[in-house]
Amino acid sequence: MRSSILLQSLQGRMLARYSKRNCFTQTQLSKPANFAAQAQFSDVIKMNAWQVHSYEEDLQLSTARKPLLRFIDSILVKVESASVNPIDLYMKDGYAKNALNFLREDEMELPLTLGRDFCGTIVRKGLTVDKKYKVGDRVYGFIPLYRQGSFAEYVVAEHGHFHHQPDHLRPEESASMIYAAMTAWSALFVTGGLTRGNTKDKRVLILGASGGVGTMAIQLLKSQGVHVTGTCATDAVSLVRSLKADEVFDYTQQDCIQKISENRYDIILDCAKFGVDKIPNEWKFEQYITLNSPLILNTDKYGLVGGSLKSISTLLSENIIKIKDGKMVKWGFFLPCSKGFAFISRLVTCGLLRPVIHKKFSFEQLPDALNEVKKGHLRGKVVVNTK
Numbered sequence: 001m002r003s004s005i006l007l008q009s010l011q012g013r014m015l016a017r018y019s020k021r022n023c024f025t026q027t028q029l030s031k032p033a034n035f036a037a038q039a040q041f042s043d044v045i046k047m048n049a050w051q052v053h054s055y056e057e058d059l060q061l062s063t064a065r066k067p068l069l070r071f072i073d074s075i076l077v078k079v080e081s082a083s084v085n086p087i088d089l090y091m092k093d094g095y096a097k098n099a100l101n102f103l104r105e106d107e108m109e110l111p112l113t114l115g116r117d118f119c120g121t122i123v124r125k126g127l128t129v130d131k132k133y134k135v136g137d138r139v140y141g142f143i144p145l146y147r148q149g150s151f152a153e154y155v156v157a158e159h160g161h162f163h164h165q166p167d168h169l170r171p172e173e174s175a176s177m178i179y180a181a182m183t184a185w186s187a188l189f190v191t192g193g194l195t196r197g198n199t200k201d202k203r204v205l206i207l208g209a210s211g212g213v214g215t216m217a218i219q220l221l222k223s224q225g226v227h228v229t230g231t232c233a234t235d236a237v238s239l240v241r242s243l244k245a246d247e248v249f250d251y252t253q254q255d256c257i258q259k260i261s262e263n264r265y266d267i268i269l270d271c272a273k274f275g276v277d278k279i280p281n282e283w284k285f286e287q288y289i290t291l292n293s294p295l296i297l298n299t300d301k302y303g304l305v306g307g308s309l310k311s312i313s314t315l316l317s318e319n320i321i322k323i324k325d326g327k328m329v330k331w332g333f334f335l336p337c338s339k340g341f342a343f344i345s346r347l348v349t350c351g352l353l354r355p356v357i358h359k360k361f362s363f364e365q366l367p368d369a370l371n372e373v374k375k376g377h378l379r380g381k382v383v384v385n386t387k
Helices: 002-021 035-044 087-091 097-103 171-175 178-193 214-224 235-240 256-261 295-323 336-350 363-377
Strands: 047-053 060-065 075-084 117-127 138-142 154-159 162-164 203-207 227-232 247-250 264-270 282-291 329-330 357-363 383-385
Touching: 002 162, 035 162, 047 117, 047 363, 060 162, 075 171, 075 214, 097 295, 117 154, 117 171, 138 171, 138 178, 162 336, 171 256, 171 357, 178 214, 178 264, 178 282, 178 336, 214 227, 214 235, 214 336, 227 235, 247 256, 247 383, 295 329, 357 363, 363 383
Parallel strands: 203 227, 203 264, 227 247, 264 282, 282 329, 357 383
Antiparallel strands: 047 060, 075 117, 075 154, 075 383, 117 138, 138 162
């Protein structure tokens, strides 16, 4: 009898602590009254997640603790779909761990759940979340690099990082877009300085226009009236043209470099790891923006201070070579900006930004999905469905 009372007391304390940390009152959770209910409660706080337990090793499908709502303006989402991005491959091997550990606050570095964008259903919401978001609503969004990701049954999304899923899209279509679109927006509209009012007569060249970021960049730019030229392989020319690119050059053809040289570009966006050192001198441009900067690699190798100094030195040296010709070299990064996401979400809702999916996988096939991205030469995004 005493042991039964003690067990129920412990269960009550666990529930009280759990509900408090999740911004809820005790009455919003039911208290288990027996061992069967205790086992059921254990299931409630556990989930399946694909995690990295040690860098440079394979992902493992693990039983993890369901994430808690650490902030009262965040939501808990039951994930239906997620997409695989190249950053997931890099982070699996320890990429950016020094910089991200600085931002993780009290979160554990390992085990690490990968996955940067998602679509799913709200199952719990913090006290200050906007009333337009209700439990049961389907939402899509992104997860910053310093948070546990979406390759799991549940994920926490912070304020400004989620919106209602557009009615005309399926979950996997919604999940496929956001991280790539936000990366393109960050590079073009933040690093590149484009604004909605200064795009008239602008010309942008996209190297690697058929990949995840490239396909989003084309559509973002065309929505703002920019003249877009894209490069891709022969088998992707029709895809890039279908996205309304004004010119498409097949980089496997010998005359590609000559064709690019015939025009001047306000921005060259390098989504293909082409490299500024390989840009022909006859190419005319004002800004070259690469998504493959050495900043994070330098930070991983030399630490935050040493890596930053090394990166500044590299960037200065690259610009000294180009600036005499009126050219500038810049590095583009994904920025977790709510303003950018709101802009992108409006374009998606209006049908001005559409998904481009390369291949779909089930949740159990997630390692295969990562291998598909690793092979490269993608035509859009690789997505994973958890249902």
